[in-house]
Amino acid sequence: MKGSVKILARPKLKDPYMLAAWPGIANVALIVGTFLAHKLNPKPLAEVIAPYFFDPIGVLVQNNLVESPQFPESRFFYWKNKPGKRDLILFIGDDQPQNKTYELAHSVIDVAERFGVKRLYTCAAALTRIHHSEQPKVWGAATQPALLEEIKQYDLVLGGDLQISGLNGLLLGVAKDRRLDAMCLLGEVPHYASRFPNPTAALAITEVLLKMLDVDVELDELKEQAVEASSRLKEMAAEAMGDYIDYFTEPIWESGGEYGDEEEDDEAGSQN
Template identity: 40%
Template sequence: MRSRSRSQRPAGDESGGSLMADKIKLNKPWLVAVWPGMGHVAISAGYYLMAKLGMHLMAEFQAEELFDVEYVEVKRGLIRTGRLPRSRFFAWIDPKGHHDLVVFIGEAQPPRGKLAFCRRLIEFAKDLGVERVFTFASMATQMHPSHNSRVFGAATDEATLDELKQLELTPLDDGQISGLNGVLLGVAAEAGLPGACLLGEMPHIFAQLPFPKAALAVLEVFSTIAAIPIDLDELAEQAADVERKLGQLLSQVEHAIESHQEAGEEEPPFPTEPDDEGEGETLSLSPDDQRLLDRLFDEAARDRAKAYELKRELDRLGVYNEYEDRFLDLFKKPE
């Protein structure tokens, strides 16, 4: 039986945040919350879920006073005020009627007011009828890029912890989960909502680079827990490609270090990214890149499962911010 429709009124609290949403009708929903972080693990997994499940934009969280503008944008020599980070909710209706899914994607974590931010988010989640809360994160270890990523877990309650152990996850016995990935679950626990943080393992030496293998491992575990089938082939292909490139980079670095040691020279600095990777920094696209984006936008408009490939290209070219509104329009709920 589905819950009654709710109209979310704009409301404020000590954080000054507010929420805007149309009428919402969800069945026993679970919440997944992600933010940018090390290895792009959480945010990549969140966007992948959004694209492959064909979610629609449901609501936007507004907390402008918790953020500040850290830069200005320059377009063809003209300065424009930088855009404040945005936070949005996307919804998926389970066709089998078990439980729906809400994915919260924040473009950045507020530099202050994290606790108030999370309390408002959990308040909204409870109003939606959310029954479980999950966050994704990364765990940097000494792993080699070619090894499988383990998934570490921490839970808000014993029942969820037992569930993670049954899946042979590595529990976080002691330590801290920094940022909103942890604070949100602390607030969820205070509110009586069960939940867990799933942390994908990645090599610490590549902490500044995207590591999709960790996002893949996290989504494999989440798919099992939620009993939601997710086509992970595209993410697996991306993970294999990045593994190959990082392996080549690591070999080059090891060879350079050996050569310098044999020559008695100082070790070369460790590179921060592969030569053919990284965000684009140009202010304009080539005709070929523009045609590629137009084609991917057309394909994603017909099939939102194609949106993840589009997001990857926008990130690679460094133009996601310019195309963000057009990209998110793909996820608006049909009238």
């Protein structure tokens, strides 16, 4: 962690859990992380030294003046729960670096160990054949067999063999190597909508996650986002289906023949 993370506060936390989130498929993890950060209003804890992991590819020019290079932010926050309950650390990364992802994962675990984190959570999308109008299920994966029993208590889907890409997955493997219990909650997302932000899947994950974290948060805002996103996806699907029909069908008057002639030929043929 030396040289890669700057500690901003040193609070005394009670057996905290940590949730880490980066952008990924359907932006599921980042939607969950930013929503909780918005609702809980946590305090700054630490920040990743961005130039250590990111290389800017250009600069912005405003009114002919060159601005300083901009870097993605990767920040830790802490939130104190009610007395007697576990506290929470949130890590939110605006972007995933092209290189040093393994080193960044270790830096996140360094912070977790420093503040006594007892369990780490990540989120991701589970690409399935679900239709966008269906209620997504939540899948679970864990670093220890004992955690799988807890997953079963929440009626999560155990998907067997799967791959969790990017840092939302890699962090779990690093946590396992460093003997920190970790779990991933994956919300079902349609294959054909993997590039579309999916707050519906994020909502399904958040509902389970809040129970696991023992945190009370109103979900109305996220529910509204889910309804709006579902409506937009429905409109997009209708437009795509219209384009599909237009492309693969041909009006009879464009087929090169006369409809009336074909009817007469058929009638003549039936009389023979």
